[in-house]
Amino acid sequence: MNPPLLRTPLYDLHLELGARMVPFAGYDMPVQYSAGVMAEHLHTRAKAGLFDVSHMGQVRLCARSGLLADAARALEALVPADIVSLKPGRQRYALFTTADGGISDDLMVANMGDWLLLVVNAACKDADFAHVRDALGATCDVDMLADRALIAVQGPAAEAALAGLNPRAAGMRFMDVAELELAGVACIVSRSGYTGEDGFEIGMAAGGAVTVARALLAHPDVAPAGLGARDSLRLEAGLCLYGSDIDLTTTPVEAALEWSIQKSRRPGGARAGGYPGAAIVADQLADGTTRRRVGLRAHGRAPVRGGADLFADEAGTQPAGRVTSGAFGPSVGGPVAMGYVAADHATTGTPLFASVRGRLLPVTVTAMPFVAPTFRR
Amino acid sequence: MTVYYTKEHEWLRVEGNVAVVGITAHAANELGELVFAEARDPGTTVEQGDSVAVVESVKAASDIYAPVTGDVLAFNDVLTDDAALVNRDPEGEGWIVRMTIADAGQLEGLMDKATYTALVG
Structure with missing residues (x-):
């Protein structure tokens, strides 16, 4: 209980x-x-x-x-x-x-x-x-x-x-x-x-x-x-x-x-x-390190959530990492996620594929934050 | 025009031997503003209780279960760019899939509006 x-x-x-x-x-x-x-x-x-x-x-x-x-x-x-x-x-x-x-x-x-x-x-x-x-x-x-x-x-x-x-x-x-x-x-x-x-x-x-x-x-x-x-x-x-x-x-x-x-x-x-x-x-x-936390933007509107596997190829034969959190970003107006990828896929702009309900959706390694911070430094 | 309801908060409207399926106003309200929806491809056969579509809010993805066994005929393509139509008109323009009704006998196991309304209070 x-x-x-x-x-x-x-x-x-x-x-x-x-x-x-x-x-x-x-x-x-x-x-x-x-x-x-x-x-x-x-x-x-x-x-x-x-x-x-x-x-x-x-x-x-x-x-x-x-x-x-x-x-x-x-x-x-x-x-x-x-x-x-x-x-x-x-x-x-x-x-x-x-x-x-x-x-x-x-x-x-x-x-x-x-x-x-x-x-x-x-x-x-x-x-x-x-x-x-x-x-x-x-x-x-x-x-x-x-x-x-x-x-x-x-x-x-x-x-x-x-x-x-x-x-x-x-x-x-x-x-x-x-x-x-x-x-x-x-x-x-x-x-x-x-x-x-x-x-x-x-x-x-x-x-x-x-x-x-x-x-x-x-x-x-x-x-x-x-x-x-x-x-x-x-x-x-x-x-x-x-x-x-x-x-x-x-x-x-x-x-x-x-x-x-x-x-x-x-x-x-x-x-x-x-x-x-x-x-x-x-x-x-x-x-x-051999892996690195990166930001990910999906190309379509389907949110890529935490737990989704990432691949380097569209066929899903080359594992590249995993998403650790993801949601639809209301201010971005599209899906945003972060996850860990192998170091050789961690460069901003690298195209990857996220497995969502059995389909591989294109995502791009993206610099974070996804929205510009407004801190008063 | 007969409308049936499921305990999973789907509705099903019978149009001849075709079912139009969506989620109830109660479900749409519970899920919050939807940002994405998609359905199984047309021609896919789904068993009663299988996932036939998915709707997603900012926070989470939710399966839509087939109220009856049948073949997917069409997804409401308007939802591709405007999933929040489900929130604005859940039991009308915000329908999600059209599918065949393989066994009309399954309809007898679903709820009518009065029973569903009593269920969700």
């Missing part, structure tokens, strides 16, 4: 807004509202969508010395990103790696001045928390911030919506993090997201979530958007979904995420290696 589904602090608001709820990572979550996935996706790119992402894990990491530098150095034993040079009020994308170079989760790390805030995937949060506590607990306090909510507001109208509640939001740039009061609620706001749009992610104590969500939804350009639109938006933006596009079997280099390994952590850098699987990743940084 499955345990009962958990509810986020916005559960009742979702029902009031006409959400269709589905189980996701142990939570009862809104997959869409009455507008539907297509409309919610397009509204987010045109105006702004409000997403409940309270199911994600928020972990506080604080060195017992009280020094941020000690927490940063400690975390670098688990992730290949440069945390030490992450400035106060800044956030960075990172990966938890495994001893064989795989990825056990992707996360955001924010420098909160004297502690680090880690935001991790819902399905991985218990394992991530145990991983960090077991590895760093001797020198750091590691706390799961369980009684908190997280709301994302994404799209070109997001800045106006937040600035209406606190003008300081408008002064933030991409990947800035600040403690701001919104609608009388103390929030941790980052200018970031998972849609390729400018936008904000807003954490607050669970008790303040409905107040903040209602204040943001009161802006005429903000409409609720569900997990369905979140998935098609992130796919158009070329962003990985943990468990589909990256997992324990994919390395950072295979996944084309080496941009998240800063120079200081690479061979020859000031703090090279030192994270799980570092030797394997270093070799792959130098020599490349």
